[in-house]
Amino acid sequence: MLRLQAFPGRLVIALFLCLSIGAGGAAVAAEQGEAGYRAVTTADSAIPVDQLRLMLKPLTTDELAVEADAWLALLKAKVQEISDAELGVRRKREEIAKVKETAAAAEEAKEEVLQSRPAEEAQLLEKKAEEARAAAEAEEKRRTALVEGIGTLRNERTGLLDRLEVVLKEYELKGGDPASYRKYMTAVSGVTVDVTDASAAWLTVKGWLTSEAGGLRWLKNIALFVVTLLAFWILSTIVGKVVAKALDVSKRLTALLRHFLVTGIRRAILVVGFVMALSALEINVGPILAVIGAAGFIVAFALQGTLSNFASGIMILLYRPFDVGDAVEVGGVSGTVKSMNLVSTQINTSDNKMIVVPNNSIWGNVITNITGSDVRRVDMTFGIGYADDVAKAQSIMESIVSSHPMVLKEPQPVVKLHELGESSVNFICRPWVKTADYWSVYWDVTRSVKEQFDAQGVSIPFPQRDVHIYQENAGA
Missing domain, CATH: 1.10.287 (Helix Hairpins)
Incomplete structure (x- = not known):
C-alpha cells in the first residue's frame, strides 16, 4: 500500500519534467521574431540588470518586442513550475492525511484485537501502524522540501519579473505598448498562501520573509x-x-x-x-x-473661485501693496496683516479678532496701506467759540505741537483756522510724526489742547439749538 501511495509523487516529478521541457521549447520558439531576429538577452536568465540595460539600448522596437516575448516565455515557464509545485504540495497533503487515517485505523484495530484476539495479531497491527506513521513522517518531510523549493522558484520568478520590466521600460520608451505584458506580470506576481494548511502557510511566509527577493x-x-x-x-x-x-x-x-x-x-x-x-x-x-x-x-x-484667489495672491506678492505687520484697510476689513498665503490673507483687527480675507476680495477692491510709509500726518480738528480770541487759540495749539517730542520738525506742522461752523470756529491741526507714533501723538495733543483751553479760558462749544415759545391769546 505504501509503494502505491508513493507512486503519485513520482508521477508529479515526471509531470514536472515534461512541463519544463515543453515550457523550454516554448521559450526557444519565442526567441525568434517574425523578421528572423533571435533574442540574445535570454541566454543568461540571471544576467545583471545593469548589463541587460546596456544590451537593450541599441535594439529597435521590433527587436525589443522579440526580447520581451522571450522573457515572457521564461516567466511563463517559471510560473508553470510554481503552479505544478503548489499542486504537488496539495496532493502531498492529501496523501499524508490518508496515511494518518490509516495509522489511526490501525491503532483502533489494535485496541480491539487486544481484547478479543491473540497477541500476535495485535503485534502485526502495531507494526503496520508504526509503518504508516513512518510513511507519514517521510511524506511530511518531502512536502516540506517541496514547499521550500517553491520559495526558491518564487525568487527565480521575481528575478525574471525584474528583467522583463527592464525590457518593457525600454520597449515603452521607444514607442511600444507593454500593457498586455504588464497585465500578465501583475496576474502572476505575488505569493499565494493556503490558509487551510497551517504548516505550509507558515513555511511560505517564513520563506518569503527570509528570501532575498521577498522580505529582505x-x-x-x-x-x-x-x-x-x-x-x-x-x-x-x-x-x-x-x-x-x-x-x-x-x-x-x-x-x-x-x-x-x-x-x-x-x-x-x-x-x-x-x-x-x-x-x-x-x-x-x-x-x-x-x-x-x-x-x-x-x-x-x-475650484475656479479658489484659482481666482490663487491668481490674486500671486499678483499681491508681485506688486507688494502691503507686507506682514502693515496696518491696512482691505476688503472692508481694517487691521494688521498677520500672514498670507496664495489663497487668503489673515488680518488681526484692533480688538484682536483674526479675520481671513480671500485674496480675490483684496485685489479686486481698493487697498489702503495705513503704515505703508515711515512718516504720517495726524489730522485733528478743534473748535472754539465765536466770542473767543482766535490768535490766542492758535498760539496755544502751535505751542503744544511744537513742544511735543514725537512731532517732526520737517515737514512742518500746520495749524490754521479752517472754517466757520454752525456752532464753532474750527481749526485744523496737522503735525507730522513717525508712523509708529501716530496714535500716541493724536491722544497726547488732544488731551493737551483740552487742558490748555480750559486753563486759559478758551471755550470749546458744542452744538446747541435755541427754542423760542410764542403764546397766542385765545380771543385774538
Missing part, C-alpha cells in the same frame, strides 16, 4: 524609502535657510514674497523627494503623475 528585498526598499524622505527633508531645510539668507539681502522683496519663495522651494524639493522615494518602493510613478495631471485638470474647473 522589501525591508531594503522600505529603509531606502525612509532614508530618501529624510534626506530630502534635510536638503529642503538647508536649501530653505540658504535661500532665506540670500533673499534677506534684497531690500525690494517683501516678507510675504520671501516667505512664499522659501516655502515654495522647500515644498518642491519635498515633492521631488517623495516621488523618488516611491520609486524606491518599486512603484511606477509615471501612471501616478498622469493621474495627478488629469485630476488637476478636473479640479481646476471645480
